[in-house]
Amino acid sequence: MAYELEHRLHDLGLVSFVLDGDNLRHKLNSDLGFSPCDRTENIRRVAEVASLMNDAGLIVFAALISPYRADREMARTIIGPSRFLEVHVCTPLHVCEGRDPKGLYDRARTGLIPQFTGISAPYETPLNPVFSIDTGRLSLEEAVTQMLDVLQLKAGAA
Numbered sequence: 001m002a003y004e005l006e007h008r009l010h011d012l013g014l015v016s017f018v019l020d021g022d023n024l025r026h027k028l029n030s031d032l033g034f035s036p037c038d039r040t041e042n043i044r045r046v047a048e049v050a051s052l053m054n055d056a057g058l059i060v061f062a063a064l065i066s067p068y069r070a071d072r073e074m075a076r077t078i079i080g081p082s083r084f085l086e087v088h089v090c091t092p093l094h095v096c097e098g099r100d101p102k103g104l105y106d107r108a109r110t111g112l113i114p115q116f117t118g119i120s121a122p123y124e125t126p127l128n129p130v131f132s133i134d135t136g137r138l139s140l141e142e143a144v145t146q147m148l149d150v151l152q153l154k155a156g157a158a
């Protein structure tokens with residue numbers, strides 16, 4: 001969804017960038033694991049990078065699990081409340097597990113991956129997201145169109 005949003009904004013003449021947690025963990029955050037402390041540090045670094053990119057004029061999509069409310073609030077503080085929008089991807093666990101494109105849920109269920117979000121580590125549901133998207137109910141096209149509508153509303157209000 002984040003990459004599709006990036007393409008759609010590009011078509012509108014707007015520059016954006018996806019910070020993908022999974023990708024960043026191969027380089028910038030390759031020293032971090034999935035303990036609560038390491039997730040906090042992961043999110044702190046990504047929020048600082050996003051803030052720099054914002055200063056350079058880019059819209060940033062931070063595609064991270066970010067399962068703890070306190071970490072998301074830290075990101076909001078780093079980025080600034082007027083720039084930060086929290087989108088909750090609320091696709092039910094059974095739908096994610098049914099897809100399992102990388103076989104991670106399967107490995108987490110058999111105990112091969114510890115501290116796996118949704119299985120053996122918590123996900124704290126956002127209390128007041130600007131938008132929630134259940135990708136089990138919406139197509140990619142519908143989800144991205146709805147998110148663009150929200151972004152345009154917010155941009156108009158800013």
Ligand SMILES: Nc1ncnc2c1ncn2[C@@H]1O[C@H](COP(=O)(O)OS(=O)(=O)O)[C@@H](OP(=O)(O)O)[C@H]1O
Binds near residue numbers: 067113117
């Ligand atoms: N234990 C555990 N828990 C959750 N996720 C795990 C774990 N181990 C590996 N992965 C893979 O790491 C990707 C999520 O990284 P994030 O940086 O977004 O996580 S977090 O925000 O720090 O919680 C996530 O990538 P995506 O598959 O792209 O979502 C997982 O594939």
Ligand SMILES: Nc1ncnc2c1ncn2[C@@H]1O[C@H](COP(=O)(O)OP(=O)(O)O)[C@@H](O)[C@H]1O
Binds near residue numbers: 100135139
């Ligand atoms: N809006 C959507 N509608 C339907 N399926 C989706 C949607 N977004 C993602 N998916 C599917 O969910 C799975 C995980 O998507 P992915 O983008 O790899 O998520 P993540 O990087 O957050 O793990 C893939 O099989 C993908 O095709």
